[in-house]
Amino acid sequence: MDYYGSQMSRLIEQLSSLPGIGGKSAQRLAFHIIHMPKERVQQLAETILEARNNVRYCSQCCTLTDQETCPICSDPSRDKKTIMVVETTRDLAAYEKTGKYEGVYHVLHGAISPMLGIGPSDIKLKELMQRLQGDVEEVIIATNSSLEGETTAMYISKLIKPTGIKVSRIASGVPVGGDLEYIDEVTLLRALEGRIEL
Numbered sequence: 001m002d003y004y005g006s007q008m009s010r011l012i013e014q015l016s017s018l019p020g021i022g023g024k025s026a027q028r029l030a031f032h033i034i035h036m037p038k039e040r041v042q043q044l045a046e047t048i049l050e051a052r053n054n055v056r057y058c059s060q061c062c063t064l065t066d067q068e069t070c071p072i073c074s075d076p077s078r079d080k081k082t083i084m085v086v087e088t089t090r091d092l093a094a095y096e097k098t099g100k101y102e103g104v105y106h107v108l109h110g111a112i113s114p115m116l117g118i119g120p121s122d123i124k125l126k127e128l129m130q131r132l133q134g135d136v137e138e139v140i141i142a143t144n145s146s147l148e149g150e151t152t153a154m155y156i157s158k159l160i161k162p163t164g165i166k167v168s169r170i171a172s173g174v175p176v177g178g179d180l181e182y183i184d185e186v187t188l189l190r191a192l193e194g195r196i197e198l
Helices: 006-016 023-035 038-054 089-098 125-131 147-163 185-193
Strands: 079-086 103-107 138-141 166-169
Touching (some): 089 103, 138 147
Parallel strands (some): 138 166
16 A cells, blocks of 8 residues: 555655665665755765666776776785685675775686576676786685585686696685584685684
8 A cells, every 4th residue: 555655655665676675674764865955865876876887896806896996906015916815895894994904806706606607707807817827926806605605616626726826725714703513514614724823
């Protein structure tokens, strides 16, 4: 049943089509937007349109940027000989928040998943292999520890090993504050294998 009239209902419907936004959240956002000053709504709409029109893939690492190359690839202080391969731009942002990684990235925009019909040609693997023609010493594979992430990591490793470039995989294991009794066996094994000397 239509409680608000067609325009309000359309706004709620459009907002609820966004990932992670359910019906109630969409309704809350719609009411918030309606009560915002018109200039702020105009600014929001223009910002969305500008981002959609101007954001593209970085010509080097394939992250999202509004420049030819992203700020990380453009930074002369970054170690261009070390490339961390991640699945999404959000993963890149998570590593950047640590402030400890000084190399560059390569964003795949997905992971290999035969079940979903996603093969190697559907993600940014060709672009990664082209980058490896340059002066690269190490590729760190930081895909998720899901089945798709592990499949992708193995595939990339098999592609790169013959080139002589060092390939490493991020360690995964017990989360900080996690109780060992509740952790699955695969995670415990990865934690054991990825141990470091104290």
